[in-house]
Amino acid sequence: MHGSLILEIDLDKIKYNTSQVVERCHRKGIEVIGVTKGFSAIPQIASAMVEGGIDGLADSRMENIIELRNKGFTQPITLLRIPRLSNVMQVVQYTDTSINSEITVIKALDQAAKKLKKEHQIILMVDVGDLREGVLQENVLDIAKQITSFKAIKLVGLGTNIGCFGGILPSSNNLGILVELGHAVENQLGLRLEIISGGGTSTLLLIGNAEIPAGINQLRIGEGILLGTDTTNNRKIPWLHQDAFLLRAEVIEVKSKPSIPTGAIGRDAFGNIPEFTDIGVRKRAIVSMGKQDVNIEGIRPIDERLAILGASSDHLIIDIEDSEQEIKVGDVIIFSLAYSGLLSVSDSKYVRKHFKGSSSANDET
Ligand SMILES: *Cc1c(COP(=O)(O)O)cnc(C)c1O
Numbered sequence: 001m002h003g004s005l006i007l008e009i010d011l012d013k014i015k016y017n018t019s020q021v022v023e024r025c026h027r028k029g030i031e032v033i034g035v036t037k038g039f040s041a042i043p044q045i046a047s048a049m050v051e052g053g054i055d056g057l058a059d060s061r062m063e064n065i066i067e068l069r070n071k072g073f074t075q076p077i078t079l080l081r082i083p084r085l086s087n088v089m090q091v092v093q094y095t096d097t098s099i100n101s102e103i104t105v106i107k108a109l110d111q112a113a114k115k116l117k118k119e120h121q122i123i124l125m126v127d128v129g130d131l132r133e134g135v136l137q138e139n140v141l142d143i144a145k146q147i148t149s150f151k152a153i154k155l156v157g158l159g160t161n162i163g164c165f166g167g168i169l170p171s172s173n174n175l176g177i178l179v180e181l182g183h184a185v186e187n188q189l190g191l192r193l194e195i196i197s198g199g200g201t202s203t204l205l206l207i208g209n210a211e212i213p214a215g216i217n218q219l220r221i222g223e224g225i226l227l228g229t230d231t232t233n234n235r236k237i238p239w240l241h242q243d244a245f246l247l248r249a250e251v252i253e254v255k256s257k258p259s260i261p262t263g264a265i266g267r268d269a270f271g272n273i274p275e276f277t278d279i280g281v282r283k284r285a286i287v288s289m290g291k292q293d294v295n296i297e298g299i300r301p302i303d304e305r306l307a308i309l310g311a312s313s314d315h316l317i318i319d320i321e322d323s324e325q326e327i328k329v330g331d332v333i334i335f336s337l338a339y340s341g342l343l344s345v346s347d348s349k350y351v352r353k354h355f356k357g358s359s360s361a362n363d364e365t
Helices: 011-027 043-051 062-070 085-094 103-115 136-146 172-189 201-208 223-227 340-345
Strands: 008-010 031-035 056-059 077-079 098-099 122-129 153-159 194-199 216-222 243-258 279-289 299-301 307-311 316-319 332-337 352-356
Touching: 008 011, 011 031, 011 043, 011 103, 011 201, 011 223, 011 352, 031 043, 043 056, 043 062, 056 062, 085 103, 098 103, 103 122, 103 136, 103 153, 122 136, 136 153, 136 172, 153 172, 172 194, 172 201, 194 216, 194 340, 201 216, 201 223, 216 223, 223 340, 243 340, 299 307, 316 332, 332 340
Parallel strands: 008 352, 031 056, 031 216, 056 077, 077 098, 098 122, 122 153, 153 194
Antiparallel strands: 008 243, 243 279, 243 332, 279 316, 299 332, 307 316
């Protein structure tokens, strides 16, 4: 098989994870939109989400959303990054809903929507503590009121983002504030909000232990469905698959070498001064994968006896001294991925994508 660096994608596991998340959320009256940015919106994976019963799709990048539309996805799509003033026309054309916090942008969306003779839906983002995007709580009513003056814009809900910048955990407290603000907007402005969007994967924990405040009726899930993990809460989600994605790399050298380099130490290929501990001569393998292919911090060998020692742009060096199997040149070492690892390989042209599962015809791209 040519192309020795392969991302293996199990579409059945993604479909299963989707259906599990959807089922648990629906039981609480919460819709789930599937976030496609973690895998650069590869259509086969988005299809697995759709087959798993997802209520809509969402991405932070217009390029990915346009690609989904071109591939024939007709589901509602939400843009998950505040639109750039410079491409409001595309946003209105290709998405149903976008998240917003800037009145200047909303005004431009309104003008674009009028030109395109469409209505564009907006979720107003509220900052409940994580300090990424969103208006401050005290400004919500005022801004919501301004939004209602735009004829081609429909304010459909409030949303918040948690656990992304400040690492703040979702709680019944901060999500409760969002629900309250939703009620205040409805009462004071005399309108109905369809959506109170309570975050991403990290909020699933609150569903599990019944702490999710009544009123939250949408979650935007990426990581949980794809990897079965919840980095913000530092946990594996026990009822989901963690191995829908595996990275397979080929061994190109196996040798026993000292654990400390010989000679005067300068900078490594990335300008850092490396540090080493002397633990004697160790057997090590080099696989043909490096920092140009993948974010090394976001991968881990499946075999826990193997340890990544480091990498340059094209070589990853692994301590295999404690491996129970003999590893030879030409063998494949398999890695699991964290979200950062998945992000980096999904759109790399150096990494072949291999699909398995009944939803695919074992096709490769
Ligand atoms: C990426 C993103 C998500 C998805 O987060 P996960 O932790 O992957 O579930 C949800 N909402 C917004 C605004 C995002 O940017």
